[in-house]
Amino acid sequence: MFKPLKYVILALAFSVILAACSSSGTNPTANSVVASNGIVATTSTGSCKSPTEAISNVQPGSLSGFISHRGRWLTDSSGRVLLIHGINEVNKSAPFSPCKAGFGVSDVRWIASQGLKVVRLGVLFSGLFPKPGSVNQNYINEIAATVNLLAEYHIYTLLDYHQDGYGPSVGSDGFPSWLTITGNAKNTHTGFPLYYVTNPAIQAAFQNLWNNSKLKTGQRIQTVLNQGYLAVAKKFATDPWVLGYEILNEPWPGVTWKSCLNNATFGCSNLDKSELDTFYASVTKTIRSVDVHHLIFGEPFVLFNFGESPAGISVPGNDPNAGMAFHMYTLSPAQEPSVINYALDWAKSHNGALLNTEWDTTNGVAPIIRQSTELNNALIPWIYWAYVSDHTSPTMQDLNQPYPLAVSGTPTAYNYNFSAAVMTFSWKRTTGISNPVTSVETPLTTYPNGYSVEVTGAKVLNKKCGSILNLELLKDSNSASLTITPGGSCK
Secondary structure, three states: OOOHHHHHHHHHHHHHOHHHHOOOOOOOOOOEEEOOOOOEEEOOOOOOOOOOOOOOOOOOOOOOOOOEEEOOEEEOOOOOEEOOEEEEEOOOOOOOOOOOOOOOHHHHHHHHHOOOOEEEEEEEHHHHOOOOOOOOHHHHHHHHHHHHHHHHOOOEEEEEEEOEOOOOOOOOEOOOHHHOOOOOOOOOOOOOOOHHHHOHHHHHHHHHHHOOOEOOOOOEHHHHHHHHHHHHHHHHOOOOOEEEEEOOOOOOOOOOHHHHHOOOOOOOHHHHHHHHHHHHHHHHHHHHOOOOOOEEEEOOOHHHHHOOOOOOOOOHHHOOOEEEEEEEOOOOHHHHHHHHHHHHHHHHHHOOEEEEEEEOOOOOHHHHHHHHHHHHHOOOOEEEOOOOOOOOOHHHHOOOOOEEEEEOOEEEEEEEEOOOOEEEEEEEOOOOOOOOEEEEEOOOOOOOOOEEEEEEOEEEOOOOOOOEEEEEEOOOOOEEEEEEEEOOOOO
């Protein structure tokens, strides 16, 4: 039986937590506009045209080439472990193009200056399929323009198929009305964020997605969606600056969602397998028919993000180059470690890649420091929600932090003390890695007066301070430790 207390907890969670993950920024700023659905969209700060100034060459140790994984660890082409940091950019309003919303050169230049190496870029099915018929190739080209601009600054793109509340006809963004099947379910037009639990039409729309129901066009809904996945994969199949694909943002269980709250041990494991696993396997097969290079990530149901139950999904399609993307939006900070531990448990038991692609709930210093520290200490690569064009905001400022970008070995511990601007990191030797260099992001915006390095078991390769610190294990050492403090000559 459904427990009323659980409903109250969930309602509170959606009213407090999902406010972060269903907006294009954490707070409106002077450079933002707020739509009627509460979504914040950045206004024009540039264009997607190539920059007029020359971009400096990639420093030795920087990333390039396709990204894969070894167990839970993301890896580069040489086998180095990546603890990559990044940020989200999702434009949820028509025409759903970051370029046309103004996300451009000045934004990307700033992201690069912070040492952020990946942008999770929203792809909306409303953009791919504005009307029945073929895929909108112009929209894919718009997405490609942003991918190309990010690549010019040596920033990877994670292509995120995004939705909130299924779509604008019943919720916020995602699927167009002609791809929304609600049957006789009542559309209460409940506002964000409680529409998931109070609008039967949204629940029915998701259920018809999982059931692969027939559209008015006569096609099955998943058949149409796979056409979109295929077209995008064809466009980016050989692009080395695409990190991979995230199949669907924050999926909802459909009409049987209440059962997900009754079992803290297994969560939605039955629905994970019957609904998500089936859908993810189909999409993975479609992508792999044209793209053998890129990582594929599946998300558990959005309820996982509360930290009350584990993820029951499989590696998408049991593909060897796939894993799980997860978010961290808990009702209480005390539950954040549970989300992280459940994610780590999933990666260990499934041998799949692990990447956090959304976190933070409110603007301000404390959540940024606390939550990034938790993820850093757990050695989990992350992508923050979400970019805003006001670079003076506390959220944007506190994303500026040093971190081990590419590790020639296995990371063992990492911490950054914000108040002292001191980073500590340790790693151990691992066989089978062709690049011996460990590269640490040391943004000059974090250390404008330089930094000092203390290292045991490795040697520093840099001749002076730079935005990337390169090190190499000593020949007789199987492990190393590093401390970076502000000020100094880097010698």
